[in-house]
Structures are given as C-alpha cells and as structure tokens.
Amino acid sequence: MLKALGVRSIDDLFAPIPAEYRLNGDLKIPRQMAESEIVDFFRQRSRENGDGYTSFLGAGAYSHYRPVIIDSLISRGEFLTAYTPYQAEISQGTLQSIFEFQTMICELTGMEVANASMYDGSTAAAEAVMMAVRLTGRRSVVVARSLHPEYREVLATYATHQGMPLTVTNFNADGRIDVNELERSITAETACVLIQSPNFFGTIEDVDAIATIAHKHGAMLVVSIAEAVSLGILEPPRQADIIAMEAQSFGVPLGFGGPYCGVIATREKNVRQMPGRLVGQTVDKQGRRGFVLTLATREQHIRREKATSNICTNQALVALMVNIFMTVYGKVGLKELAKQNLAKTAYAAGQFSKHGKVLFGNVPRFNEFVVETSEDPYAINGRLLGHKIVGGLPLRKFYPELKNAALWCCTELTTRSAIDTAVGLVAESERSVGSSPEELEEMAR
C-alpha cells in the first residue's frame, strides 16, 4: 500500500505534524495483553467490587431481574455495531425499535410524545427544565428538595450560566413536598416546578395538588421518574407537562452508575422544543411503511448555536434494552412485577418498624423507605458488611437533618430471608452499645 501511495515509509504520512510534536518512543502504558489476561484482569476487579453481596441500595439505581434475551438480542452485531440511523433505508431495524420504544414510553407515562432517549435521568431532568424555560419564556425554576440530590446538583450545573434562578422547596413531615411553601415560591417568572415521584424517599407525591398550584400560576410541571418499574402499579403523572425519566430499572444493569437511559416525554404541542432524536413514521416511494429520524430542525447539526440542545449521541443501545424489557413484561407482567416490589417493601418496612422508626409512613410509597435508627447508620452498615449485606444509604450526606436515617430499597429480587437477616442485624445493632461512631464510619466507607 505504501508503494501504491508513492511514499517510502509510514512516517512520511505523518509529516504534516510538525516534527517537534511527533512522538519518537512508546507511550508509557503497559504492554499488549492477551485476551486471557484481559479477562483475568477484569475478573480480579470484579472480586474487589461487591460481587456476592446482598444489597438494599436503590436511590436512583435499582436492582431488577434482567431477562436473558435482552443480552442475546442487543449482542447482535446489527444492533451493537451500527451508528445513528441517518441512512434510513439500511437502519430500519434501529428506527422501528426506537418507534416502538417511543410508543411504549408514551403508553406508560400517559404522555403523547417521547424522544429516542437522553443520557440519563439527571440530564433529562435538566434538559426538561430548559425546555420549559423555552416554552414559557420565563426563567426561574422551583425544585423539590425531595428530588434526587444528584439530579439537583446536575440541574444547578446546567442552570448556572443560563441565568436561571433555582428555588428549592422543602418536604413536610410526611416526606412530600410542602405545598404551602411551594405556592409561596412560585412567582410570575417561574417557568416550571420540578418534582420527583415516587420521590427520593420512595414516597408518592400528590401530583394533582402540585399540578394545580403550578398551572394556576402559569408554570409548567416537570415530573422526574427515577424508578420506572413504579409505572406498572402507579398512576402516571398525567397532569405533568413534561416527564423526565430514568429507565434504568427496565433491564439496564446497575453498572456502577452507567450507562443508563434518560427519556423525555411531553404533550404533542411541545414537541418542537423537545431536545434529542425523534423517530417518525412515513412511507417510501412505493407507499410502504418505514421510519426516519425527524424534526431534525431542532437539532445541533442543522441549527448549530440555535439548537434546542447540543445532544447528539444518546443512549440507543440502552434504550433497546429498555424496549426489550418492556416488551417482555408488557401489559400484565409490568403490573405483577410492580406489585411484587410493593409487597416486599411493605413487608420490609413493617419488619423494620418493629425495631427502628420508619419515617414518612403515613403516605403511599413504592419500593423505598427511610429507616431512622438510634445508632449511626454508617456504623450499622459496617456490621452488615461483615455479613455480606449492603444496608440502606445513609442520608445525612444529602440531608444533614436526617442524621441517623437511611434509605432502604426492596425489589422483586429481595428475598424474605435477606430482609429478615438485615432486620435482625439492625435490631441487634440497636440493642448493642456501639464502638465509636468515627471508627465504624471509617469501616463502612
């Protein structure tokens, strides 16, 4: 090939790079590894990474069963190694599956249109807020303090330079947003109210009441849904103007936090301000049904600095996992799945309430609950770890006033015996006189 090009050596092709910037030696990285060595390296890392532990963690990342056909199907090279379906004639597989994904998200959320996916639930929430700002022409935002704290942080990052003032509304003794405070926070400049339901504590918000307040003042309601399985048994927030979802629960591995699958869904009339890819149905020259990327005039490759967002690559393969999961469980299975989550959680919360205080107990919840103990939850978790159990998430990092409270989660995968063991150990902890909290906190990290 060099001969065909009429050059003496490969280095001639790199002549455009000024000589002083060309590397002469090797990069200082380890030598080539054989496949067996690579597999071995990652197996080793896996053993150092919680393999074999029973976990009660949720908080925006949920452990649900993943039907095996998800990986069988997404591993097909035709899905795995294709790119964004710009060339529709040879991308009908990806395009049709996204169309089905959009449809099912609409069915589940009660919205009229959904996009092809966003990076994750946190960035979807931030982009949904910016969308509400564009739609209303107003600039400020009221955020529930019961929204996932990391989602709030992401929104703050996105909002900083957009000149979008954020106001945070606290929660009540029942764990739900304080509607009186909410009403006081909304002004004529409020573009939207952003809440999460079930909220960060697993508690179901009174979406009706919140929507009424927001709409009364001409603000939009944006609802973030972090636990998608809840949609199987909970009435979706149909009163919302925009829903920003994290669909990880639908067949996406926990994967230490990513990749996940954000989605934005909304009313038809808002679609032209929606960020992200959209697939639409059309016909070919012979009148056959086919699918294409559409409404691209919202997007960066056409509109450049006037685009609705800079998003380009999204989470298509993860959206395909979600799509297959929704298809597997479908109309009946999703409901039964959600019911099992509800039953396990009700049982666990009941057991815990015998030994510790379960907070926010008077309003409906889905699959998470907050347990307050007299002992430091980091200390309790330190002991649980010794039994290969990962206890609930201590909340004081995010909510200093909830000093000894932890957020516990149960899914269909949580067994009664795991719940009983954990409850037993927490009860034992509560009875015992602990070591110094600092020492135990260090243990739990």
Add this chain to the structure above:
Amino acid sequence: MKVPNKATRHVNQNEGVIFEKSSAGKAAWKLPPLDVPEVDTAKLLGGAERKDLGNMPEVSEIEIIRHFTRLSTWNYAIDLGMYPLGSCTMKYNPRVNEAVARVEGIANGHPYQPEKISQGALRILKTLSEQLLEITGMDAITLQPAAGAHGEMTGLLMVRAYHQAKGNARKKILIPDSAHGTNPATAAMVNYAVENLKSDSRGMVDISSLEAQMNEDVAALMLTNPNTLGVFEQDIHRIADILHAKGGLLYMDGANMNALVGKARPGDFGVDLMHLNLHKTFSTPHGGGGPGSGPVAIKKILEPFLPKPVVVTKSDGTLGFDYDRPHSVGRVRAFYGNFGMFVRALAYIQANGPDGLRQTTEDAVLNANYIRKGLEGTYDLPYSTPTMHEVVFSDKVQAKKGVRTMDIAKRLIDYGFHPYTTAFPLIVPGALMIEPTESESKEEMDLFVEAMKSIAEEVEENPQTVLDAPHSTRVSRLDETAAARKPILRWKPANQS
C-alpha cells in the same frame, strides 16, 4: 394505520410493529412465587393505584426473539462491512470488551455501595484515567461526561470557571467554519456567544483572521485537530500562542483523535483542554446511537474546576471519591459517568499496548490515504492538503449530471457499503467525507474504491439509476418531508388513530 397481515415471499419483509402481534394472554415473563404476604394495592395506594397499562404489548418469548432478530436484519453494521462515516470512526468493536463488561461484579456494582467494596471499579476509573492522560499528554481528567457533546459542555464550563476565577468570564467562543454542529450548540448552552472563524485555502484555520479576531472577550477557541477535512492544523502551536497571548484557552475537540494516538499528543502542542470520544477512538460500540462517553482531559491550570467527585488515593492506599472540591463546576451527570464504556475502553487499550495503539493510528492514516489515491481524479478533491485519517471529496463533477452526494451515498448502499458522511463539513459544498479506520483490509478498500468508481461511471451513463437508489433495500427512499410535516411519533391502534 393498520397494515394487513399478508404473507410475502420473504418473511423478514413482513415484520410489523410489536403491538400488531399482541393478543391477550400471551406472556414472556414469569415471576417467582411471592415469599412475603400479598398486599392489598388499593388499600396501600388509594387513588395513586394504576388500573390499566393501555396498549402495552402481550407477546411470547419466541415472538420477541424473532421480532428483534428480523428487525436487526434490516440494519447495516460494522460487522457486515465497511462503514466509512467520516468523523464517526466506525472501527471494529472487539468482543472481549463486551465479555468483560458483563463480569458479575462489574456489571452489577451499585454506584452507592461503600468504597470499601468498590475498589475494583475505582481501580478501573483510575487506571483508565492514567492511561488516557499518557495518551493525550494532559495533566488531569474527568470521566463523567456521557458523550462527546456532553464533554464539550463540561469543558466549556471549566473554561468559564477558569476565566471567572480571574475576574472576567469573557463573552465568546471562536469556532472554525469547518466545525461540527455540537461545538456552537455547546457554546450556547454555556451562555457564550459564537464567533465564526474562517478557514484558509488549505482548509486550516486562517491565522490572520484569528489574529484579528482574538481579543480579551474571547474565552477559548474550539478546534478539531485533525480538523473535519482530515487535515492536521500545522500551525497549531502558533494558534495556541495567539490565544494564550490574550489570555484565551485552546479547546480541542478530540473527535479525530484516531489520527494521533501514539503518534502525537495534544498536551505537547499547546492544547489546554480536550474531550475524547471513547465510542470513536477507543472502540466502544456505537450501538445505533449511543451510549457514548466523553472524558475531558485538561492542563493543570484547570484542575480546581473539574466536575466532582474525583477519584483519589487515600492515606491507607485505598481509592475513594473526593467530593470536597470548592471550585468545581459541579456535577454534569448523576453518579460517575458511563462506567460500562470505561471498562470497554480500558480493555481496548490493554489489548493494544503502546505498539498496538501506534500501529492502529498508522493503519488508519494509511487507509485514508489509500482511498484518497484510489478516488482522486474520479471525484473532486477540494483541498489537496495532506490527508490524515479521513478524506473529503465533493460532488462537483457528478453535480453537473444532477447527481448529488446523497444520491451517490444511496447508490453505495446497493454495492454493500454504508455511505460516508454526506454534506459535511459545511465548507465543502456537496461533501463526501470518508473515514475507513484501521479496521479495513486492502481487499475491502479495493472493493469500496471500485464501487465508487462504478457509481461515477453510472452517473455519466445512466444517472437515473443513481438518483433512484437504493434498489436493493427493504424500503426505498423514505419521504422525510411528509414525516416532518405531520409527525407520527408513536403507534396507535386503528380505532384511535
């Protein structure tokens, strides 16, 4: 719209949408028996209880397998052949990457599990970070951004924070006219004005324009290098000097890093910050449009502004997250980024080592030059500047017959190839942007060149064949105008539509 369920000669061409296969009672799921007491959902949830899941499908497992397998056969993919989308770096996606990403403790680690039992994941974050820093010649890195455009945003947030810390956030970002659309869209998201910078006759940044436009209002220049013409900006250090002299920063869009890995390091030629696309340069699969991953590597001056948390080694030698970063731009995503992509990228670097990475880059550049040589004379080459990893032709010759770049692209499908990138960069009217990557053999590229030459002949002899292409696909050209005019964005049953 109800499609009649009629038999055709090719069952793959008769696959409806999944909802059309649904009927009550079919199921592909089974839950274990409940080991805790049943609950009364009405009592627990009251008015919050959902009664109906609308048109969600009910289908069997074999139907699902066939449905998606049939859909998959309507896709083109790298696994089927050359996919020369310029600037997308459609290289082979090694399967060992997929295998290691699915090892139990890696696939199922919870982002909030205690650090004590997260040492494996933290080690992966740290190792990948160190190796990417060695590859780029930079000082510090964040892996948090979920894609290239997200990395751009993160980078510009750091640019803004840097200037703000000096007392003036500045007003605008310079962006060459050859840049990808995400660059200006990102600048707008970070509330900077965009100022266009024109290219010179070589397709490079016009130095005198840069000198004239650079002033204390400019926060940074966003530059892709090699640029979208596949041309290395030879005056790169001068560009950096012009910016630095007026206090500006040089941001490098690393979309085309596949031309540099192991051969040159942006940190050595004056770049202050840059993003990488793990789904381009580092072989993580494109997956039909994501997930991507867009780490941002920076020089020391920007380190205080990194998104939080950052991975640190603690006094006892274990790894942990540091959240105490008072100057941080904040978080750009929940948790730590697209971790599964870090695993794959690290496996790729391990499989290559220093010699493999260098060879990869050399092969990518060699392949692009081989294609350039093969097609020069047949297609118009608007810039004769030396080619790195991709080459940009134009449809100037073929346009005389009324055939445009998109038509040639569609005809290429009939020859068994995925089209190149069409109509981009904007500085080349009717562009054909071709990036073969290192993955293609000489045999595959010879076939591609032959196909492109054959299409050029067809344009001369029978342009209609090209204008009507593709002829061999399941559907012919689709009506995009109709799709946008009256959008149908979801399926509805016949009686509801």
